[in-house]
Amino acid sequence: MSDYNQQMIEQFRGNFLKEVESNVEEGEWVKMCMQCGVCSGSCPFGPHWAHPPQEIFMMIREGEREQVLTSDSMWMCTSCYNCIVRCPRGLPITHIMHGLATYAKRLGLAPKEQPTAKFAQLFWDNLTKTGRVNELKLGLALYFMNGFSEGIKTSLKMKDIGLGMWKTKRLNPMEMVGGHSCKDTKGLQAILAKAQEIEDAKIGRSGA
Amino acid sequence: MAKKSYSFYPGCSSQKAASASNYLTSVQSMCDVLDVELNEIPDWNCCSASIGYAGGGELPRLALSARNMALSEQAHPGQDIVATCAACWLATKETQERLHADEELMKETNEALAAAGLQVKADQKVRHMVEVLIEDFGYEELGKPVKKPLEGIKIAGYVGCQTNRPFGIAGESFENPKYLDKLVETLGAEPCENYEKKVQCCGGALAFSEPEKSQELIKGIIESAYDNGAELIVTPCPVCQMNVEVYQDQINAKYGTKFKMPVVYYSTLMSVAYGKSLKEAGLDGQVIRAKQLEEIAKK
Ligand code: SF4
Ligand code: SF4
Numbered sequence: 001m002s003d004y005n006q007q008m009i010e011q012f013r014g015n016f017l018k019e020v021e022s023n024v025e026e027g028e029w030v031k032m033c034m035q036c037g038v039c040s041g042s043c044p045f046g047p048h049w050a051h052p053p054q055e056i057f058m059m060i061r062e063g064e065r066e067q068v069l070t071s072d073s074m075w076m077c078t079s080c081y082n083c084i085v086r087c088p089r090g091l092p093i094t095h096i097m098h099g100l101a102t103y104a105k106r107l108g109l110a111p112k113e114q115p116t117a118k119f120a121q122l123f124w125d126n127l128t129k130t131g132r133v134n135e136l137k138l139g140l141a142l143y144f145m146n147g148f149s150e151g152i153k154t155s156l157k158m159k160d161i162g163l164g165m166w167k168t169k170r171l172n173p174m175e176m177v178g179g180h181s182c183k184d185t186k187g188l189q190a191i192l193a194k195a196q197e198i199e200d201a202k203i204g205r206s207g208a
Numbered sequence: 209m210a211k212k213s214y215s216f217y218p219g220c221s222s223q224k225a226a227s228a229s230n231y232l233t234s235v236q237s238m239c240d241v242l243d244v245e246l247n248e249i250p251d252w253n254c255c256s257a258s259i260g261y262a263g264g265g266e267l268p269r270l271a272l273s274a275r276n277m278a279l280s281e282q283a284h285p286g287q288d289i290v291a292t293c294a295a296c297w298l299a300t301k302e303t304q305e306r307l308h309a310d311e312e313l314m315k316e317t318n319e320a321l322a323a324a325g326l327q328v329k330a331d332q333k334v335r336h337m338v339e340v341l342i343e344d345f346g347y348e349e350l351g352k353p354v355k356k357p358l359e360g361i362k363i364a365g366y367v368g369c370q371t372n373r374p375f376g377i378a379g380e381s382f383e384n385p386k387y388l389d390k391l392v393e394t395l396g397a398e399p400c401e402n403y404e405k406k407v408q409c410c411g412g413a414l415a416f417s418e419p420e421k422s423q424e425l426i427k428g429i430i431e432s433a434y435d436n437g438a439e440l441i442v443t444p445c446p447v448c449q450m451n452v453e454v455y456q457d458q459i460n461a462k463y464g465t466k467f468k469m470p471v472v473y474y475s476t477l478m479s480v481a482y483g484k485s486l487k488e489a490g491l492d493g494q495v496i497r498a499k500q501l502e503e504i505a506k507k
Contacts (some may be wrong), residue, residue: 048421079259080370081373082373084374107409115418116418118417119262124411125263132223133252162394184324187325188275190324191320192271192272
């Protein structure tokens with residue numbers, strides 16, 4: 001467990017709702033939930049959520065910190081925005097799910113082998129390197145993220161899809177060596193570093 | 209009508225030889241007919257779609273879209289920002305909303321942008337290409353340049369999630385938006401008006417990380433199109449297009465279905481109806497060929 005996690009446990013002394021309100025994107029909305037359950041019936045991956053959004057909000061209020069943050073539920077969010085347009089209280093549920101996922105990851109509590117957690121990290125690394133997403137490198141990294149032999153299996157399964165897209169000029173093998181990029185990557189990275197620095201200072205996290 | 213100019217945010221998937229490069233081709237052909245000038249935002253960057261959150265926190269993600277808006281303000285003042293990708297549109301529009309709702313965020317974002325000598329007001333309108341078509345032209349205007357009506361083709365309008373929620377197109381409902389159907393009709397084809405999966409999620413970016421769960425959703429989207437007699441699916445979103453088109457073989461192998469449903473963009477349909485060639489309409493970019501459209505394009 002990370003020092004940052006320890007530090008936050010001490011700082012908030014078991015008041016998990018307060019911790020979410022200060023450290024999680026749009027977390028100040030959680031207390032507004034009236035437990036109607038509409039959101040939970042809206043998730044496309046519904047049966048795969050161990051704790052659907054309504055339940056997560058209840059668990060936050062009940063202080064079930066570890067159960068929430070180590071859960072893979074938030075990582076099931078497809079960003080479909082069904083919940084947001086239906087919630088009678090107007091909670092930005094999608095963003096709270098993303099925010100909880102981000103926070104769990106920063107604390108070192110996110111489940112280690114969660115495929116979307118890994119993919120989302122790869123996506124971020126890929127885009128921050130050049131400013132634009134390189135679909136081929138992202139795809140290959142994704143297929144190999146579970147190790148080499150698993151990667152070969154996944155790549156073979158996906159090979160026909162890649163071939164179809166390459167034939168129709170929608171996948172470019174040359175991206176491996178060069179590929180798309182924005183020009184001022186230095187400027188972009190400086191912006192991101194500064195943004196990260198400001199955010200870290202706000203949530204009491206330094207270089208974690 | 210006079211020429212219309214917009215500040216254009218094409219997005220990663222539209223780049224040369226990327227997954228939606230054929231979308232951009234057809235958009236350009238369509239805009240050429242409608243006398244629309246798309247001025248690309250110089251040196252735009254990725255918006256991080258809806259999936260950047262594992263690596264990037266809230267402010268870094270907002271800063272990405274803010275940088276695009278800052279560059280747009282500099283290069284194309286007075287123009288609306290137009291995106292063709294649902295995720296790009298959503299990320300940019302959401303950033304704009306948040307920055308205006310929260311002074312502190314606006315200040316912090318500008319502090320971050322200053323690291324590259326930029327600043328943002330975020331006061332240009334952020335629009336999806338479909339909004340431009342419906343609001344700045346309207347169905348009647350869009351119907352005028354039709355040279356080859358798409359007669360006799362039954363088309364299911366798959367709107368998906370992010371072009372529809374949380375913002376959507378003005379005047380449309382979240383549960384049953386009708387603009388694709390109206391557009392299909394405008395082009396002389398027949399819409400499947402009772403297509404019940406029109407706003408069903410396809411898994412979005414999770415089609416990569418959770419292929420089985422997503423393909424189950426995609427299967428329903430295609431099945432319902434067949435049940436409604438559709439010969440084609442049309443969509444406004446590059447993520448929907450790719451997800452619904454390219455996994456059909458895998459779905460067939462797993463579920464014993466026999467799907468072979470072409471999935472095209474609204475701009476593909478419009479380009480063909482406006483008399484553009486197969487290539488100009490981006491039809492050579494179909495993994496599942498849209499034979500009926502090809503025949504019309506060749507006529
Ligand atoms: S829909 Fe809104 S109010 Fe209802 S349970 Fe979900 S978050 Fe709470
Ligand atoms: S956006 Fe996420 S939390 Fe909301 S309904 Fe969709 S999957 Fe569920």
